[in-house]
Amino acid sequence: MTVPQDSSAQNSPQDYILRMRDIDMFFPGVKALKGVSFNLKPGEIHSLMGENGAGKSTLVKVLTGVYQKTGGHIVYDDHEIAPRTPLESQQMGISTVYQEVNLCANLSVAENIYIGREPRGALHNIDWKTMSHHAHALLLEQLGLDLDVNQTLGFYPVAMQQMIAIARAIDTQCKILILDEPTSSLSDKETEKLFSIMRSLKQRGIAIIFISHFLEQIYTICDRITILRDGEYVGEYEVKSLPRIELISRMMGKEIKEDQIESNLDKSKPQEQVFLKTTDVTVPGKVKDLNMEIKKGEVIGLAGLLGSGRTEIAETLFGVMLKSEGEINIDGVNVKIKSPMDMMMNRIAFCPEDRKVQGIIGDLSVRENIILALQAKDGMFRHMPRSKQNELADYYIDLLRIKVSDREQLISNLSGGNQQKVIIARWLATQPALLILDEPTRGIDVGTKSEIEQLAVRLAKEQGMSVIFISGELGEEVRTCSRILVIRDHEKITELAEDEISTAHIMQAIAGDYHGHA
Amino acid sequence: MDMLKKFSHSSLALPLAALALLLLFNAVFVTDFFKIEVMENGNLYGRPIDILYRASSLIILALGMTFVIATGGVDISVGAVCAISAASCCVLLGGDISGVPQHPFFIAILAGIGAGVLAGIWNGTLVAKLKIQAMVATLILLTAGRGIAQLLTDGQIITVYYKPFSYIGGNIPGVSLPTALIIAFLMVLLVILLDRKTSIGLMIQSVGINQTASRYAGINVTLVLFCVYIFSGFCAGTAGLIEGSLIRAADANNCGLNMEMDAILAVTLGGTLMVGGRYYIGGTIIGAITIQTLTTTMYAVGVSSDRLPAVKAVVILLIIVFQSQKFKQMYRDYMLKRSASGQLEASHA
Numbered sequence: 001m002t003v004p005q006d007s008s009a010q011n012s013p014q015d016y017i018l019r020m021r022d023i024d025m026f027f028p029g030v031k032a033l034k035g036v037s038f039n040l041k042p043g044e045i046h047s048l049m050g051e052n053g054a055g056k057s058t059l060v061k062v063l064t065g066v067y068q069k070t071g072g073h074i075v076y077d078d079h080e081i082a083p084r085t086p087l088e089s090q091q092m093g094i095s096t097v098y099q100e101v102n103l104c105a106n107l108s109v110a111e112n113i114y115i116g117r118e119p120r121g122a123l124h125n126i127d128w129k130t131m132s133h134h135a136h137a138l139l140l141e142q143l144g145l146d147l148d149v150n151q152t153l154g155f156y157p158v159a160m161q162q163m164i165a166i167a168r169a170i171d172t173q174c175k176i177l178i179l180d181e182p183t184s185s186l187s188d189k190e191t192e193k194l195f196s197i198m199r200s201l202k203q204r205g206i207a208i209i210f211i212s213h214f215l216e217q218i219y220t221i222c223d224r225i226t227i228l229r230d231g232e233y234v235g236e237y238e239v240k241s242l243p244r245i246e247l248i249s250r251m252m253g254k255e256i257k258e259d260q261i262e263s264n265l266d267k268s269k270p271q272e273q274v275f276l277k278t279t280d281v282t283v284p285g286k287v288k289d290l291n292m293e294i295k296k297g298e299v300i301g302l303a304g305l306l307g308s309g310r311t312e313i314a315e316t317l318f319g320v321m322l323k324s325e326g327e328i329n330i331d332g333v334n335v336k337i338k339s340p341m342d343m344m345m346n347r348i349a350f351c352p353e354d355r356k357v358q359g360i361i362g363d364l365s366v367r368e369n370i371i372l373a374l375q376a377k378d379g380m381f382r383h384m385p386r387s388k389q390n391e392l393a394d395y396y397i398d399l400l401r402i403k404v405s406d407r408e409q410l411i412s413n414l415s416g417g418n419q420q421k422v423i424i425a426r427w428l429a430t431q432p433a434l435l436i437l438d439e440p441t442r443g444i445d446v447g448t449k450s451e452i453e454q455l456a457v458r459l460a461k462e463q464g465m466s467v468i469f470i471s472g473e474l475g476e477e478v479r480t481c482s483r484i485l486v487i488r489d490h491e492k493i494t495e496l497a498e499d500e501i502s503t504a505h506i507m508q509a510i511a512g513d514y515h516g517h518a
Numbered sequence: 519m520d521m522l523k524k525f526s527h528s529s530l531a532l533p534l535a536a537l538a539l540l541l542l543f544n545a546v547f548v549t550d551f552f553k554i555e556v557m558e559n560g561n562l563y564g565r566p567i568d569i570l571y572r573a574s575s576l577i578i579l580a581l582g583m584t585f586v587i588a589t590g591g592v593d594i595s596v597g598a599v600c601a602i603s604a605a606s607c608c609v610l611l612g613g614d615i616s617g618v619p620q621h622p623f624f625i626a627i628l629a630g631i632g633a634g635v636l637a638g639i640w641n642g643t644l645v646a647k648l649k650i651q652a653m654v655a656t657l658i659l660l661t662a663g664r665g666i667a668q669l670l671t672d673g674q675i676i677t678v679y680y681k682p683f684s685y686i687g688g689n690i691p692g693v694s695l696p697t698a699l700i701i702a703f704l705m706v707l708l709v710i711l712l713d714r715k716t717s718i719g720l721m722i723q724s725v726g727i728n729q730t731a732s733r734y735a736g737i738n739v740t741l742v743l744f745c746v747y748i749f750s751g752f753c754a755g756t757a758g759l760i761e762g763s764l765i766r767a768a769d770a771n772n773c774g775l776n777m778e779m780d781a782i783l784a785v786t787l788g789g790t791l792m793v794g795g796r797y798y799i800g801g802t803i804i805g806a807i808t809i810q811t812l813t814t815t816m817y818a819v820g821v822s823s824d825r826l827p828a829v830k831a832v833v834i835l836l837i838i839v840f841q842s843q844k845f846k847q848m849y850r851d852y853m854l855k856r857s858a859s860g861q862l863e864a865s866h867a
Contacts, residue, residue: 320734344736358734363727363795368720376736380717426735 017042017077017175017207018063024071025058025231032058035072036233038226040176045198045208047218047239050228051251051445053403053415056211059228060178064096065089077175095169096178103165105154110135112153113168139167143197159186166194170201177201178209181443183217187472195221213445215244227251248446267482268460270298274332275433275466276317276348281326286312288491290326294434297464299456301477303506304487310470311353312490314436317468318350319343344377349427353438353470355416359423362412366404367393369411369422374429396425400455417448424455434466435459441471453480474503486510529789529796533804536787536837540811548818560694565814567696573810574698575600575757577803579777580784581709582753584802585746587785589726590794591645591652593747596754596781598663599637600774603630603758605667607683608676608768617679626683627759634755635748637663642747646740660778667770677767687763698760705756709799719797722746726794780809787837808837 018040025033033055040046048056061067063074065083074081076092083089086096103112110132111118119134121127135149143163153161162182169177179198183191198208198221210222218225218239225242227234227250234250277293287309294300302310315321317328319337327334330346337343340350352358361369370393375384384392393407400421404414411422420440427435437456441449457480459465471477477484484496486509494509544551544565554564579596586593607630612620619626637659644655678684686697693700713719721742724732733739754774761773786792787808788801812833816826839845 339738340734340736341738350734352731352734357728358731361724361727361731361735364720364724368724372720372724372732372737373735375717375720376738378717380721383715383717 015041016075019075020059020063020072021075022072023059023062023069023074025055025062025067026070031231033062033069033231036228036231037236038233039236040207040209042175042207043202043205044223045202045210045221047210047212047222047225048228049211049218049225049247049251050234051417051447053230053418054228054251054445055231056228057180058231060096060180060209060211063089064094064178090174093173093175094178095174095176096180097162097165097169097182098180103153103161103168105161106152108132108150109139109147109153109156109164110149112164113138113149113171138171139164142170143167143193159190162186163190163194166197170197174206176207176209178211180211181213182210183212183214191217213443213449215247215446218247219244251446266457267480268297268299268457270295270460270482271464275330277329277332278317279327279329281316281323281328283312283316283321283323286321286490287316287323288489290316290492292485292492294466294468296433296466297460298483299460299467299469299481301481301484302468302470302487303474303477303484304510308487308510309490310487311438313487314350314438314468314470315352317343317434318348318436320350341376344373344430347431347433348436349373349430349432349434350436351420351423351427351438351440353442355419355423355442360411360419363410365408366397366402366411366414366422367407370396370425370429373426377430392429393425396422396428399428400425401451417444420444420452421448424452428459432465434468436468436470438470439472440469441473441476449476456480474506478503478506529798530800530804532837532841533788533801533808536840537804537808537811540808540815540833544811544815544818548815551818556694559689560692561689561696562694565818567699569807569810569814570702571696571699572814573807574696574702575760575774576777576780576784576810577702577806578705578753578757578760579781580788580802580806581705581799582750583778583781584709584785584788584790584797584799585722586652586750587782587790587792588722588794588797589743589746590729591743591746592782592792593641593656593750593754594653594778594782595637595641595656595659595663596750596757597774597776597778598660598667599634599751599754600758600761600777601664601667601768601770602637602670603633603755604762604773605670605676605768605770606630606633607759608678608762609670611678611680611683613674613676613678615679617681619680619683623680623682630759630762631752631755634751634753634758636751637754638748638751639744641751642744645747646743664770667768667773671768671770673770675767675769678762679766683763684766685763687760687766701756701760705753706799706803713799718742718745723795723797726797780806783834784809787834787841789841809834 016039018038020036020038023033023036023038024031036055036059038048038059048059050056058067062069063083065085065088068082068084081092083092104115107115113135114131119127119130132149136147139145139147139149143166145163147156153164156164166179166182182194186194198210201208212218222239224236225239225247226236227247229251273296274293275296278290281290282288290313302313304310312321316323319340319342322337328337329335335342335346361372367389371384371389378384390407396402397404397407402418402421402425404418411419414422424437424440440452444452453476456467456469460467469477469480478501481501482498484501484506485492486494486496486506488510496505496509548565551565554562554567557563583593583596607626610621610626610629611623614620641656641659644650644658645652688697689695690697721737724735724737725739725742729739757777758774762768784805785802787805788798788803790797790801812830813826816829821829
């Protein structure tokens with residue numbers, strides 16, 4: 001532990017646009033932040049790092065006025081501030097782009113950008129023309145996007161919506177821009193574009209707080225890092241002088257080796273028996289002539305760019321989307337699918353991609369969330385007695401090491417990683433033969449990520465479960481899958497097996513330069 | 519103290535406190551409020567019995583409404599459905615002055631409840647299958663319902679002279695509790711049974727909180743919504759029989775008038791949120807009783823019936839403000855500050 005503390009802490013206060021000192025944030029029964037400090041200079045990109053539940057989001061919410069701090073001081077622009085609402089902090093020049101896009105999907109792009117500060121005409125009427133014109137110019141100049149700004153926001157994919165949210169934040173005269181996991185739904189190319197925007201904002205003297213789980217990105221774009229752990233301040237470092245391995249061990253509070261995260265897991269060896277086989281399955285506009293099979297005890301990956309149709313394949317296999325043509329055979333029997341329940345009866349389980357919208361039932365307890373799918377499968381009149389529910393919930397909380405105060409805690413109060421574990425528990429409780437994990441590690445801390453990867457392999461190995469693992473992070477699929485299906489434009493273009501599996505091969509295959517044994 | 523603290527955090531605390539305050543007011547200002555007498559024919563008589571008795575049909579409606587609201591919907595047709603139910607029942611019994619029914623009594627009762635269930639199927643189809651917004655979908659029967667009742671009764675107010683019909687809204691000879699109260703009690707029992715012994719409650723709340731995620735968890739969202747509206751219709755059908763029996767007639771224009779609003783109010787007073795999610799059966803029942811207590815109290819202290827709505831509105835406004843999240847937050851902040859400054863003083867001392 002010889003990493004030097006950042007010496008700039010001794011600099012005069014004027015050098016900082018923001019100084020947060022000894023911030024405490026107590027919720028009933030929980031101390032979310034304990035004496036946390038955070039200093040931000042103008043024109044720097046500063047990363048806030050920590051595992052899920054370390055207090056990053058809470059600190060941001062204290063700064064943006066979503067929460068009112070219990071104790072401590074915030075000095076912004078040489079004035080002590082205590083924002084009470086997000087609007088107040090926004091008017092002071094602190095803008096935030098959240099992980100989940102929080103714009104209105106049914107309003108137009110221009111309306112979303114100018115909502116609450118629409119350009120006015122002579123009669124204080126909204127000047128629609130100027131608004132669309134400005135919005136279009138803004139997107140084109142700042143982000144290089146040529147969009148129809150009169151189209152509703154929901155028309156565009158999530159990645160595009162994220163860019164629009166950023167455009168909105170940049171446009172308000174901001175001095176501090178907070179980006180909370182902005183890249184988790186962006187492709188590499190889009191991320192690169194975002195970074196160039198961030199660099200130009202930095203040139204203009206805007207201070208950027210960047211929260212991301214992608215280490216690679218932190219090291220590409222950030223100047224300094226502040227690390228939090230369990231709601232406490234760990235330290236403030238120059239990126240240049242902090243090796244990755246140090247960063248991770250400081251975040252987790254334990255020593256780990258870099259190659260340990262990178263190295264391949266001991267993969268599962270598939271059995272001979274085929275569990276599921278599809279023949280020419282087609283969903284118009286979503287899935288094209290899919291032929292695939294998955295053996296018992298096999299972990300396969302679906303690799304492809306964002307929007308290539310990975311999720312659509314998963315949803316077709318689970319009966320959320322209905323095929324128009326083709327056959328799906330399970331254990332050699334052709335099955336009819338009308339709803340997810342039909343597939344649940346065939347012992348297929350599906351953890352959907354969008355945890356917040358498709359996964360958690362926010363105001364229900366952890367226990368209720370865990371038993372939900374099993375109870376739905378059993379039917380409402382075969383009610384599980386409370387003691388059995390408790391037993392089941394406790395079993396999975398223990399098995400997956402879900403961090404909860406007790407099983408009756410609301411799932412919405414858990415961190416993202418623990419919510420994800422609860423959703424996985426929900427499906428494991430149905431004792432599936434095939435578990436489909438769609439982006440199970442998105443927006444989750446490094447530790448939990450590798451736990452989930454290991455779990456997928458362990459289930460295949462020990463219980464002979466088939467697993468479909470979908471992740472935008474290629475490294476993850478390379479580590480866990482014994483076979484990878486490469487998807488492009490809603491079509492399977494090739495398969496990679498065993499020794500062929502590598503990030504480079506997958507990317508070449510997507511680009512069309514590599515043809516496995518398809 | 520710990521018990522008190524635990525209680526004050528429970529969801530039933532505020533509805534109960536509101537009711538307790540009302541009862542306290544009555545105890546002080548209304549003479550013999552809590553007195554219950556046994557009348558010559560063995561029936562119990564007194565204000566508390568009267569309140570519960572008159573609250574019965576509201577409780578029944580509110581039970582059905584609780585489930586509907588928990589799914590994030592609302593059923594504003596229940597008042598009108600009461601009228602349809604009463605009309606169906608009365609038409610089958612007939613208005614023969616000799617007191618001889620045209621059809622057997624149990625068939626008439628089944629017809630009344632059946633009419634309610636049919637209305638529920640109609641609402642359920644619109645909301646669950648055709649995905650029409652609940653307020654709009656049930657608005658159709660709210661407006662059309664009384665018309666349908668009129669059609670059934672041929673525009674007449676049919677007065678039923680058949681004696682047993684009056685037992686529903688009165689007393690069955692030899693039973694000292696009003697029949698309506700017994701029916702309400704049975705309905706509460708049925709709902710508690712559904713809540714405890716089946717998973718329908720979990721499904722309803724899950725659908726109310728997050729429909730998409732519920733679907734991904736394998737819940738048949740359409741079926742859950744459908745069931746909920748049918749049950750609400752069933753409740754409205756039952757309440758309609760009581761309302762009809764009270765006046766021994768099918769009055770298409772006034773039977774169950776505005777009761778849908780009281781039912782919604784009872785549910786919200788009980789702590790269930792209009793956006794759906796967690797529901798509180800106990801809260802709903804207390805809410806319904808509170809509304810009726812309020813009415814009875816106002817009459818007891820001499821507020822005339824034309825001024826009643828205004829006074830009722832003020833009291834309800836107060837209750838709702840006290841229950842609001844914002845107010846609770848303000849109260850919590852205040853208490854926190856007080857205890858913090860208390861600790862500070864203690865440490866200085």
